Amino acid sequence: MRRFLAxxxxxxxxxxxxxxxxxxxxxxxxxxxxxKVKVGEIPALVVSxxxxxxxxxxxxxxxxxxxxxxxxxQLRQLAARGFVAMSPEVYQHGERRIEPQAKLPLRVRGxxxxxxxPILAKTAEETTPMIDWAIKELGVSPEVGIGGTSMGGDLSVxxxxxxxxxxxxxxxxxxxxxxxxxxxEPPGEPDSVAQAWYDKRNPLTHLDSYRHRxxxxxxxxxxDIQVPPDGGERFNAALKQSIYKGYEDRLVVxxxxxxxxxxxxxxxxxxxxxxxxxLK
Numbered sequence: 368m369r370r371f372l373a374x375x376x377x378x379x380x381x382x383x384x385x386x387x388x389x390x391x392x393x394x395x396x397x398x399x400x401x402x403k404v405k406v407g408e409i410p411a412l413v414v415s416x417x418x419x420x421x422x423x424x425x426x427x428x429x430x431x432x433x434x435x436x437x438x439x440x441q442l443r444q445l446a447a448r449g450f451v452a453m454s455p456e457v458y459q460h461g462e463r464r465i466e467p468q469a470k471l472p473l474r475v476r477g478x479x480x481x482x483x484x485p486i487l488a489k490t491a492e493e494t495t496p497m498i499d500w501a502i503k504e505l506g507v508s509p510e511v512g513i514g515g516t517s518m519g520g521d522l523s524v525x526x527x528x529x530x531x532x533x534x535x536x537x538x539x540x541x542x543x544x545x546x547x548x549x550x551x552e553p554p555g556e557p558d559s560v561a562q563a564w565y566d567k568r569n570p571l572t573h574l575d576s577y578r579h580r581x582x583x584x585x586x587x588x589x590x591d592i593q594v595p596p597d598g599g600e601r602f603n604a605a606l607k608q609s610i611y612k613g614y615e616d617r618l619v620v621x622x623x624x625x626x627x628x629x630x631x632x633x634x635x636x637x638x639x640x641x642x643x644x645x646l647k
Contacts, residue, residue: 399446401439406455406500409493410462411435413505414442415451420506423646425450426494426526428519431483432472434461438515441635448639450646451507455497457518458489478555480565484545487518488564491525498532510534512642516630517541517594524583524602525568528576535645536583537638540591540628542598543570549595571602578610582645584619586634588626596622 401414412435416422425445429438435454445452456463464471475482494513501507512535513523520541527533545565547554557565570576577583585599603618611618619641623631 399443401443404500404504406497409455409497411453411455411497412439412442413451413453414439414446415505416446416449419451422449422451422507423510423512423642424498424501424505424507425452425512425514425642425646426497426523427452427454427513428457428490428515428522429454429460430515430517430519431475432460432468433457433516433519436461438519444635444639445642448643450512450642451501451505453497453501455490455493457522458486458493460486476552479552480545480555480557481561482555483518484557484561484569485564487522487525487545488568491522491529491568494526494533495530498530510646512536512646514538514638514642515541517628520585521545521594524570527581527583528568528570528573531579534581535642536581537586537641538584538599539586539630539634539638540588540594541585542594542596543602544598545569545571547594547598549592549597551592571598571605574605574609577606580611580614580617582617582641584621584637584641586621586637587623588628588631589622589624590626591628593628596620 399414400417404411404413427438427441435456438454442452442454459465498511502509509532511533513526513533514537515523516539520538523536524538524543527536587596587599599620603620606618607615621637623633
């Protein structure tokens, strides 16, 4: 029964954008520009105000098996607040699929550590050319925000350790500990390639990668048994005891009572407030 409930919550997180997520503030929707671009071989969706120069970029990623198009409602919310919101296609997802859509979750959930870790790490490393492109082509500020849901949140935290231009992170139902102790999902075993990606990019074991002290907030379900919220709590505690001494307020875990591995509108509200507080 616990697994059934968690699976139901998973559908909530990775399904279609809800009306609450997609709604734009009154009078803002008609002013936004929506366009598809390609950065190298990576397709991306960009939603922004008409004038992008000097604005802050926010990279935003979907949950597992999601696509850039599925984030449009959230991109619109961010753009309506003055940000340039961009969702690159995640490695092996959407237009970058290497198999029929129905086979992606079967393969990855059949061995999470072998197949999921490379998706997280490779996409995290791809954020650097995305930022380069947006600065050159859109004239955005070099101080960048990043976030996403579940998988998107996981890789966002890792990306903040890759590119020091990432100043603010908001990760929804996500973890910086790719081992995910306490999760009900069978983890599988990594092969040598996956292990190398983990050894290079797992946030919890690379605290030194955060010496630029980005603002990091986790928006977590208090009763999430798929991606337990204690990962964010352990990560933040370790950073506060070391390189974030004197900067403890830059690390936050917001627990939403009664929520498992699913989306709650407060998570996006918290994310927008976090970006507005620290990117403006």
